[in-house]
Amino acid sequence: MSRRIDMTEQEQLITTRRAEPWREELRKRMKNKERTDIPRVKMPELAPEYRSHTRLEEVNLGLSPEQARREAQRCLDCPKPTCMQGCPVGIHIPTFIKNIERGEFLEAARVLKETSALPAVCGRVCPQEKQCESQCIHLKMGKEAVAIGYLERFAADYERESGQISVPQVAPANGIKVAVVGSGPAGLSFAGEMAKRGYDVTVFEALHEIGGVLKYGIPEFRLPNRIVDVEIDGLRRMGVHFITNCIVGKTLSYDDLHDDGFRGIFVASGAGLPNFMGIPGENLVGVMSSNEYLTRVNLMDAANPESDTPVQQGKRVAVIGGGNTAMDSVRTAKRLGAERAMIIYRRSEEEMPARLEEVKHAKEEGVEFLTLHNPIEYLGDERGRVRQMRLQKMQLGEPDASGRRRPIPIEGAIETVEVDEVIVSVGVSPNPLIPRAFSGLEISKKGTIVVDEASRRSALPDVYAGGDIVRGGATVILAMGDGKSAAAGMDEALRDN
Amino acid sequence: MNKIVSKEHFSANVVKLEVEAPLIARSRKPGHFVIVKVGEKGERIPLTIAGADTKKGTITLVIQAVGASSRKICELNVGDYITDLVGPLGQATHIEKVGTVVCAGGGVGVAPLLPIVEGFHKAGNRVIVVLAARTKDLIILEEQMRANSDEVIIMTDDGSYGKKGLVTEGVEDVIKREKVDLCVTIGPAIMMKFVAALTKKYEIPTVASLNTIMVDGTGMCGACRITVGGKTRFVCVDGPEFDAHQVDFDELLMRLSAYK
Numbered sequence: 001m002s003r004r005i006d007m008t009e010q011e012q013l014i015t016t017r018r019a020e021p022w023r024e025e026l027r028k029r030m031k032n033k034e035r036t037d038i039p040r041v042k043m044p045e046l047a048p049e050y051r052s053h054t055r056l057e058e059v060n061l062g063l064s065p066e067q068a069r070r071e072a073q074r075c076l077d078c079p080k081p082t083c084m085q086g087c088p089v090g091i092h093i094p095t096f097i098k099n100i101e102r103g104e105f106l107e108a109a110r111v112l113k114e115t116s117a118l119p120a121v122c123g124r125v126c127p128q129e130k131q132c133e134s135q136c137i138h139l140k141m142g143k144e145a146v147a148i149g150y151l152e153r154f155a156a157d158y159e160r161e162s163g164q165i166s167v168p169q170v171a172p173a174n175g176i177k178v179a180v181v182g183s184g185p186a187g188l189s190f191a192g193e194m195a196k197r198g199y200d201v202t203v204f205e206a207l208h209e210i211g212g213v214l215k216y217g218i219p220e221f222r223l224p225n226r227i228v229d230v231e232i233d234g235l236r237r238m239g240v241h242f243i244t245n246c247i248v249g250k251t252l253s254y255d256d257l258h259d260d261g262f263r264g265i266f267v268a269s270g271a272g273l274p275n276f277m278g279i280p281g282e283n284l285v286g287v288m289s290s291n292e293y294l295t296r297v298n299l300m301d302a303a304n305p306e307s308d309t310p311v312q313q314g315k316r317v318a319v320i321g322g323g324n325t326a327m328d329s330v331r332t333a334k335r336l337g338a339e340r341a342m343i344i345y346r347r348s349e350e351e352m353p354a355r356l357e358e359v360k361h362a363k364e365e366g367v368e369f370l371t372l373h374n375p376i377e378y379l380g381d382e383r384g385r386v387r388q389m390r391l392q393k394m395q396l397g398e399p400d401a402s403g404r405r406r407p408i409p410i411e412g413a414i415e416t417v418e419v420d421e422v423i424v425s426v427g428v429s430p431n432p433l434i435p436r437a438f439s440g441l442e443i444s445k446k447g448t449i450v451v452d453e454a455s456r457r458s459a460l461p462d463v464y465a466g467g468d469i470v471r472g473g474a475t476v477i478l479a480m481g482d483g484k485s486a487a488a489g490m491d492e493a494l495r496d497n
Numbered sequence: 498m499n500k501i502v503s504k505e506h507f508s509a510n511v512v513k514l515e516v517e518a519p520l521i522a523r524s525r526k527p528g529h530f531v532i533v534k535v536g537e538k539g540e541r542i543p544l545t546i547a548g549a550d551t552k553k554g555t556i557t558l559v560i561q562a563v564g565a566s567s568r569k570i571c572e573l574n575v576g577d578y579i580t581d582l583v584g585p586l587g588q589a590t591h592i593e594k595v596g597t598v599v600c601a602g603g604g605v606g607v608a609p610l611l612p613i614v615e616g617f618h619k620a621g622n623r624v625i626v627v628l629a630a631r632t633k634d635l636i637i638l639e640e641q642m643r644a645n646s647d648e649v650i651i652m653t654d655d656g657s658y659g660k661k662g663l664v665t666e667g668v669e670d671v672i673k674r675e676k677v678d679l680c681v682t683i684g685p686a687i688m689m690k691f692v693a694a695l696t697k698k699y700e701i702p703t704v705a706s707l708n709t710i711m712v713d714g715t716g717m718c719g720a721c722r723i724t725v726g727g728k729t730r731f732v733c734v735d736g737p738e739f740d741a742h743q744v745d746f747d748e749l750l751m752r753l754s755a756y757k
Contacts, residue, residue, distance in 0.1 A: 206715050208534060208541075208581040216717075245583040247715065251520050272716045276729060283722060283729065283748055285755045292718035300712065301538065308540035308566050309712075310756045384751035431716055432734060 010090065017095050018079065026102055027077050040144040041071040048364035055303055055335045056220045059361055060124070060153075065105070068154040072101035075146045078137055083148060086135035088481030089115050089189070093132060097151055109159035110166050112152060117192030118185065118231045118480065120160060121214060123153025124223050126477045127355050160230050167237045171198035176494055179204060179262040181248040181434065184212025185476040186268035186467030188235060189483030195238040197491050202241040202262070204248050209299060212270055214476070216299040217291075219328050221335070225298075249437030264462050264490045267438075267449060268483065271468035272431020276424055277320070281378030286312060286386035290319070290329045290425035303336055314421025316340045318389055320375055321425035322352035327359065329423045330367050341367045342417075346374040346394050351404040372396070372407065376414070378422060389419050430469050438463065448472050455489030456482060464490050499582040502555055504575050507637040510562045511605055512571045513547070519554030521546075521584050527592065527612035528706065528738055531556070531584030532714040533570060539580060540566040543711045545609030545683070545737065546585060559608030559637070586714045587737045590704075592616040596678035597623040599701075600646070601668050601692050603684030604630065607637050609706060610683045615645045617681075623647050625671050629664035629688070633657040664688055665695045677701050682741060686753060690746035697742045705741035707732050710755060723749050 017023070044061040045051075051059050063071065075097045083093045092111050099108035112119040128134075128149035136145035159165055176199050180187045183205040191201045209215050214228045236242065246252060248265075257265060274289030276282050293311070296302040302311035317333040319326050322345035334341040343362070345352060348371050352359060363369070372394040379388040393413035396405040430447040442450040442459040449458055449465040456464045466482025468474060503515040521531060530545040548557035562568040573579065590613050598617045602610040607628055618624045624646040630636045631654045642649050651659025652667040660667065664684070671677060672695075680703040682692040689705040696703040709721040709732045721732035726743035730736065 206583065207713060208583070216713075245581050246520070247583060247586070250585055251524060251583070253524070273731070273734075274717070274719045276719070276722075278729070283724060283752065285752060289719040292712060292720045295712050295718050300540070304538070307538045308536070308569070309538075310540075312755075383754070384748075433715060 014081065014084070014092070014094075015079075017092065018077065022102060023077065023098055026098055030073060032076055035074050035076055036138060036141060036143055038070065038074045040074070041067050041147050041150060043147075043150055048366070051221065052334050052365035054221075055332075056224075058224055059221050062157055063150055063154045065103075065158070068100050068105075068151060069103065071147050071151060072097045074138070075101070076137055082135040082137065083132040083146075086132040088131070088477050089484050091115050091132075091152070093148055096155060097146070097148070100151055100155060105155055105158040106162065106164060106166065108155035112155055113166065113168050113234075115484075116480065117189045117235065117483075119152055120156035120227050120231060121185070121223060122477055122480070123149055123151075123156055124227075125218060127475060129356065131477065160227070165230070165234065167234060168192070168196055170196055170238050173200065173239075174198040176200060176264075177202065177260070177262045178264040178266065178490065178494075179248070179257050180266045180268060182206075182212055182268040182270055182467070182469075183210045183242065184268060184270050184467060184479065185214060186479035186483040187212065187266065188232070189480035190266045190268065190466070190487050191240045191483075192235055192238065193484050193487030194491070195235065195240050197487070199491075201239070202243060204246045204252070205242065205244045206247045207299065208244050210242050210244065216295045217325065217328070219294065219298055219332050221331065222328065247433065249433045254438050264464065264494055266483070266486050266490065267434050267458070267463060267465040267469055268467045268479070269431045269434050269469045271428035271473050272433065273429040274424070275427045275429060277375070277426060279375060279377055281380060281386065282424070284378050284380040284386040285384050286314065286420060287378055287422040287424065288312075290321070290325045290423050291428065293329055293423045294325070294332065297332055297336070311336070312421050313337050314419070316419045317421045317423065318342045318344050318375075318417070318419045319423045319425055320344045321427075322347070322354055322371075323425060323427070324354050324358055326425035327354045327362050329425055331362050331365060333421070333423065334365050334367060338421075343367060343369045343371075344373050344375060344389075344391065345369070345371045346407040347404060348372055348396060374407065374409070375422075386419060386422055388416050389422060391415050391417060428468070428473050430472055434469065446472050452489070454485065455492070456486035457489055457493070461493075498578040498580065501573055501575055501577050501579065502553070504573075507559065508634050510571070511559065511635070511637065513557060513559045513608070514570070514573070515550075515553075515555045515557055516579060516582065517554060518556045518582055518584075521582070522549040522551050522554050522556050525549050525556065525585035526589035527616045528587065528590030528609075529585035530587050530609075530714070530737060531558070531582055532586065532711065533558070533579055534581040535566070535569045535573065536580055539569065541581070541712055541714065542566050543586070543708060543714055543733070545706065545708065546612070547608035548612055557608075559605050561605040583714070586733060588735070590616060590681075590738060592620050594621045597625065597676060598679045598681060599625050599627060599668055599671050599677050601627045601664050601680060601682040601684070602629070603664050603688040604635070605637070606684035606688075606706070607642075610681070611638055611641055611645070613681055613683075614642060618645050618647075625650065627652060627664055627667040627671070629653070629667065629684070631655065663691070665691050668692060669695060672696075672699050672701065679704070680741075682706075686746060686750050689741060690750070693741035693744065693746065703741040704738050705744060706738045707736055707744070707749065709749065709753065723752070
């Protein structure tokens, strides 16, 4: 009995929804054994040879309605859905999946939008294998997890393509103005949450396009910009205002925002500065950050002959690093005509931080993996263009602070590889703009903004922060989770006043 | 979208535009720059702000048509709009009373030098301006410089106006005749390299305002990185002004040719 009393609102909602007659009836239709015996659906994708030459076409094609309903049948509709605990924004996973099973796809999309501002984005770029799917009951039975990510994408895509896009319910306007700095995943998620609560939300973006890393960072073949635009349009319809080409801290100061009547500010300015390794030759022409390379190609459309922005299109391209950004860069290089596209990573493949799917896709597309190699120098020609890189071969030693085995140089084992383009993708540091411009913030040694874990409130009482400016480099969904908790935190503070 | 309210031709390839940008006009300081993009498929290029009118809510840009993107901007007329304009970016010039300041400008670098000249003059410094160009027609803003400084020296390559010779010769004449406490230089990278070499010989602190390739202009891409005193710095967030004696100008020149 006591457990019943302790039930949170969320748990109650889960239970109520699960007890709806249609859902009970649906559960009875198939035995659990039949459900678990269905093999996990395979994502239909473009053939590797074809896609490694097509710059804009999405690799993953999405599930058909039949495939989606079949996959939805695999979900056991658990009374205590552990998958939901693995989701940073707490999507009602069984509820949306069971709606897919019964063919109510639009209703499934509506459920997603209750808690996520960007379901079509999350269904494409979230590391589900590390989140919701890692908590799926199937894994405990030695089976593959329900493809929650694929189903999320299916429902969001179905709604968009149907033209019957629902707008989440918005509370009556409360007249309180709040500002968002940055229009990436953290900022958009916060904006959606606050708009739902009736706030007057304005998002300020430094670039000329809304979307942050979703636009400049993630390539078209993984996340088409038009999909991001539809989600942004949804926020507009909820009343969110967007202002591009406006840098808070430069164009408008903290005081300006106050003078304009903003009572709360959410800083989601992202991880601004690309890291370099500080090795000789790193400033040669042809060596660039993955941020620069991807921004040119994705945001500025530089590979399109109609674009004024140039981008180098190397034939022998080395990408330094083993994360998702490195995979995005190397797969882009392949698509722009690289004959050799190489990943240079100092540890072994096992330690790579990139998603398994990205590594698999890259390999299928012909990307070479030079693991246990670390660049120590770049050599250029008389015009200062990069021509070669010197790689130190490594071996793995004892685990380091990150828990991964530490790479150690093998003495004397150095090789030289011909390259005409090098893309450095070894992480980013927080953008110093806001920390420099807002006095009174607490800034960590790494340059991130220090916030309260739960409310996301900074040392400046009306300033909240989330995403990479706080985490220093994380995922889209963690940024979105921050936006959501900051909205709850700021809402509570403003309501009490 | 920012409207162009006036346009003036300084020479065949150099135009001065006054552009509506009330927020930037209010917050900009000498040394700041903006990023400009013309057209949906336009390129983002940095331009140093040459002045502002807070009452009219406008900023002044001086552009030389050197490539496709700068030509596009130069071809805009009064009433046209700049598709995207963002700023003010970078660190403002550090202006204080130091004594005698020589400001050496070449080409369109003279335009962003004007607010710096004004700033140092207002701060009570003796300001001597050296303006250099290939020929008489390319000397710009002479009148405004005279109104905001103690002396203006004109140098032309062909001797068609002022003295015949390079900007460095004009600067050296001043150094030889009086004590100079600071030198500020803006112009083509090659010009700044030689000004820096000259003032280093005389141990005169020198600041150079650098104009590099940029994409976002906010620290995100790193296209603008240069080496200053052996360390990699980003012109967009750490600059655009640096100790000219510490800048690796040869590397800068090499990086400027990346897309040539």
